Amino acid sequence: xxxxWSDSEVAFRLEARAWLASSLEAWRAECGGSPRSGDTREGxxxxxxxxxxxxxxxxxxxxxxxAYGGRDASLWEWLLFEEEYYRAGxxxxxxxxxxxxLAPTVFEYGTAEQQEHILPRMAAAEDLWCQxxxxxxxxxxxxxxxxxxxxxxxxWMLDGQKTWTTxxxxxxxxxxLFRTDPASERHKGLSYLLVPLDTPGVTxxxxxRLDGDEGFADAFVADDAVPGGVVLGEVDQGWSVAMATTGSxxxxxxxxxxxxxxxADRLLDLYRAKGxxxxxxxxxxxxxxxxxxxxxxxxxxxxxxxxxxxxxPESSINKIWWSELDVELHEIALDLIGEDLDLxxxxxxxxxxxxxxxxxxxxxxxQRNIAAERVLGLPRR
Numbered sequence: 001x002x003x004x005w006s007d008s009e010v011a012f013r014l015e016a017r018a019w020l021a022s023s024l025e026a027w028r029a030e031c032g033g034s035p036r037s038g039d040t041r042e043g044x045x046x047x048x049x050x051x052x053x054x055x056x057x058x059x060x061x062x063x064x065x066x067a068y069g070g071r072d073a074s075l076w077e078w079l080l081f082e083e084e085y086y087r088a089g090x091x092x093x094x095x096x097x098x099x100x101x102l103a104p105t106v107f108e109y110g111t112a113e114q115q116e117h118i119l120p121r122m123a124a125a126e127d128l129w130c131q132x133x134x135x136x137x138x139x140x141x142x143x144x145x146x147x148x149x150x151x152x153x154x155x156w157m158l159d160g161q162k163t164w165t166t167x168x169x170x171x172x173x174x175x176x177l178f179r180t181d182p183a184s185e186r187h188k189g190l191s192y193l194l195v196p197l198d199t200p201g202v203t204x205x206x207x208x209r210l211d212g213d214e215g216f217a218d219a220f221v222a223d224d225a226v227p228g229g230v231v232l233g234e235v236d237q238g239w240s241v242a243m244a245t246t247g248s249x250x251x252x253x254x255x256x257x258x259x260x261x262x263x264a265d266r267l268l269d270l271y272r273a274k275g276x277x278x279x280x281x282x283x284x285x286x287x288x289x290x291x292x293x294x295x296x297x298x299x300x301x302x303x304x305x306x307x308x309x310x311x312x313p314e315s316s317i318n319k320i321w322w323s324e325l326d327v328e329l330h331e332i333a334l335d336l337i338g339e340d341l342d343l344x345x346x347x348x349x350x351x352x353x354x355x356x357x358x359x360x361x362x363x364x365x366x367q368r369n370i371a372a373e374r375v376l377g378l379p380r381r
Contacts, residue, residue: 003299005080012073013080016059020088023053037349038094039215044170047094051125060123061099068115069123075302079256086262094167098122098129102175105245109192109233118194132162132176132195132219133242139164140363142177142242143186147221149178149193156180156193156230158201158221164360168217169206172197175245181236192238194230195221210352246315246362255322257295263329263350264291267336270347274336283332290325297321313374316367323357323364330354 005013027050028035035050036043054060055069063078064070073081093099099122106118121127138144147160162168162176174195181189197204197219206217233241264287271277271284297318301311330351334341342348358364372378 005076009076009080012077013084016081016084017088019057019059020084020090023057024088024090027053035091037213038092039167039209039213041170041214044094044167047091048125048128050091051093051095055124060095060125061103064103064119064123068119075306079258079298079302082256083258083261086256086258087265089262094170095122095125095128097131097166097171098127098173101131101245102129105192105232105241108244109241114232127173128167128171129173129175130165130168130171130197130217130219132165132168132174134164135161136163140366142362143190143239145177145179145190147176147178148182149180149191149226150182151180151235155226158193158195158226160221162219162221163216165204165217165219166215166360168197168204168219169214174219175232177238177242180238184236187239189236190238190242191235192232192241193226194232195226199226257291257298260291260294260322260325260329263326264288267329267333270333270336277336280332280335283328283335287325287329287332290321290328294321294325313370316362316370317375319361320358320364320367320371323354323361326354326357327351 030049031046035046038044038047051060058066058069058071059081061069062071062073062081063075064072066072071077103119103122106115110118118127122129133142133145135145135147137146145160147158147162149156149158151157156178158178160178162174165171165174168174174197176193176195177190178193179189180191183189195202201222203220204217205220206214209215232238267284268288271280301314301318305311330347333347334351337345337347362370373380
């Protein structure tokens with residue numbers, strides 16, 4: 001694995017760094033100096049202003065083809081952009097469920113017509129996507145979904161409920177799994193559908209989190225036909241399509257190492273500001289090393305991908321690593337802050353979100369089972 005950067009990659013990094021510095025300052029001024037959380041209705045609208053700035057200068061999806069709004073950048077350059085993005089303090093990407101989760105699956109399974117329609121509008125933040133997988137009785141056990149889709153003239157008749165749809169109350173479209181073979185069970189007979197949320201018969205109900213933000217929504221679908229052409233991949237073969245999305249969610253695209261490297265650097269700054277207490281020195285150093293290890297693991301993954309390999313079930317190990325690292329980084333920060341805790345402070349809010357990491361994208365208990373069976377080859381019993 002070559003850890004050096006070419007002259008063109010260094011130039012790409014410097015261009016990204018300069019653009020982020022000037023554009024973030026302008027965006028924050030546009031939002032009155034202090035943008036609100038993207039998980040609130042007002043903050044989401046402010047973050048869309050940022051997303052459209054990214055798109056206007058082709059930074060929204062740098063590794064995509066230029067025809068879809070990208071820069072034709074390599075995966076290496078995407079990693080460099082992510083490093084600079086988080087180093088500059090870039091805000092949460094409210095388009096992430098589309099750009100980082102759905103889009104790789106559209107590239108792999110979508111028809112040319114679907115790609116040409118979906119991807120440019122996604123990059124431009126014109127269509128905003130939420131993930132409709134979890135149901136009241138199907139979370140990490142995704143194969144237990146009960147929402148149904150029945151083919152009718154011109155589309156599909158849908159019936160069911162999706163929950164925990166991140167920012168679903170603010171989005172325009174949903175991607176999810178529906179059972180299209182009523183006689184099927186578990187992983188068989190599922191289809192991956194793309195559903196406009198303004199379809200008559202679809203009801204979206206946002207609900208608050210413990211921190212007060214309206215970060216989730218329920219989506220109820222019943223007795224209405226969705227226009228045709230919304231199946232991604234083959235009918236009744238949605239499980240394999242969904243597994244491509246989970247590979248992105250657990251692996252490379254959702255949580256780049258730049259995010260955790262920047263957090264580790266902020267933790268070092270906090271540690272020094274608090275007088276470098278000796279009893280936390282070992283934990284701070286170890287957490288920083290784990291962030292560096294995650295970057296090296298990601299570089300190895302990109303090396304494999306650029307040589308024609310696939311992410312594979314190793315993405316489950318990846319997900320366990322970054323989710324537990326995120327919790328540890330924030331727990332150390334709270335120990336450093338001590339009695340000066342502010343529940344609305346950046347470390348405190350970050351900790352609240354980090355606690356969800358071992359749950360979303362498939363609980364870590366399930367990911368350990370996958371790693372044991374599919375990576376280590378251990379028996380199920």
